[in-house]
Amino acid sequence: MISNYLTLSVILFSLGILGVISRRNVFTVFMSIEMMLNAANLAFISFSRLHVSMDGQILALMVIAVAAAEASLALAVVILLHKHKGMLDTNIFSLLKG
Amino acid sequence: MTCWRVKAPLTKKNTKKGAFDIMFTELMFFGLAAMTVLGALGLILFKHPMNGAMSFVVTLISLAGLYALLSARLMFLIQLIVYAGAIMSLIIFIIMFLNIQDSDLPDEKGRGMFLLGGAVVITPIAWFLFKIVKSLPGGDTKIIGNGFGGVKEVGLLLFKNWLLPFEIVSILLLVALVGAVVLAGKRGESK
Numbered sequence: 001m002i003s004n005y006l007t008l009s010v011i012l013f014s015l016g017i018l019g020v021i022s023r024r025n026v027f028t029v030f031m032s033i034e035m036m037l038n039a040a041n042l043a044f045i046s047f048s049r050l051h052v053s054m055d056g057q058i059l060a061l062m063v064i065a066v067a068a069a070e071a072s073l074a075l076a077v078v079i080l081l082h083k084h085k086g087m088l089d090t091n092i093f094s095l096l097k098g
Numbered sequence: 099m100t101c102w103r104v105k106a107p108l109t110k111k112n113t114k115k116g117a118f119d120i121m122f123t124e125l126m127f128f129g130l131a132a133m134t135v136l137g138a139l140g141l142i143l144f145k146h147p148m149n150g151a152m153s154f155v156v157t158l159i160s161l162a163g164l165y166a167l168l169s170a171r172l173m174f175l176i177q178l179i180v181y182a183g184a185i186m187s188l189i190i191f192i193i194m195f196l197n198i199q200d201s202d203l204p205d206e207k208g209r210g211m212f213l214l215g216g217a218v219v220i221t222p223i224a225w226f227l228f229k230i231v232k233s234l235p236g237g238d239t240k241i242i243g244n245g246f247g248g249v250k251e252v253g254l255l256l257f258k259n260w261l262l263p264f265e266i267v268s269i270l271l272l273v274a275l276v277g278a279v280v281l282a283g284k285r286g287e288s289k
Binding site: 001002003004005006007008010011012013014015016017018019021022023024025027028030031032034035038041042045046048049050052054055057058060061062064065066067068069070071072073075076077078079080082086087088089090091 | 127131134135138139141142144145147150151154157158161164165168169170172173176177180181184185188189192193195196198202203204206209212213215216217219220223224227228231232234235236237238239242246247251252255256259260263264267270271273274275277278281282
């Protein structure tokens with residue numbers, strides 16, 4: 001049943017949101033975002049199987065490309081943050097507070 | 099009569115084989131789904147990011163298995179090679195490169211309370227989404243043959259109907275490359 005796959009996708013997305021809003025480690029937050037992207041990919045591919053058309057798979061491919069771009073930029077920002085502050089806490093991302 | 103006798107075992111065998119296939123894919127699905135959810139729980143519960151990254155790799159590999167069950171052959175390969183291979187090894191490389199000590203990690207003493215509160219916030223939204231999912235028509239999940247989701251078919255579709263988005267994604271990757279070089283190269287220049 002396709003709805004089982006979609007239920008799994010909803011569970012993964014909820015766990016990703018939970019990781020983003022309740023953890024303070026930069027890496028854990030970042031990987032939770034990646035997990036939400038993966039939940040969206042699973043939904044895309046389930047719908048592509050449900051309608052027997054491959055457009056959903058191509059959208060999932062695009063999402064993977066965007067995730068790769070996002071990973072490179074986010075890791076560069078994390079390296080800069082660690083060099084400046086020596087910490088991995090999202091609470092020190094408060095440079096714009098004024 | 100003889101005709102029926104010849105035919106009956108054949109159909110019985112066929113339905114048995116079909117039922118076995120469906121049971122096999124269901125079993126595979128539940129095993130892979132359990133591994134996926136366990137990996138995701140490990141990611142949000144482990145304190146050290148290295149443990150979290152390792153359990154996230156488990157999630158990604160079982161997701162690749164789920165893509166194979168959904169007969170998305172190219173996506174199965176790309177999930178394994180690009181996501182579990184390239185992106186996660188980049189993340190793990192950076193985690194090891196920064197040489198994180200326990201003193202570098204943020205002090206997360208109230209983590210359990212935050213997780214509980216977050217779960218309370220998320221549960222109604224997830225319940226709403228479950229209701230939507232249950233109302234969808236449930237198709238069968240038999241694995242399709244004749245090249246559905248294979249490299250040739252997806253590639254043809256990608257270069258015919260999705261050519262402009264494909265080019266835009268290539269520009270996005272170029273911009274991300276330049277941005278990463280600018281961001282990471284700035285410190286070395288100023289020293």
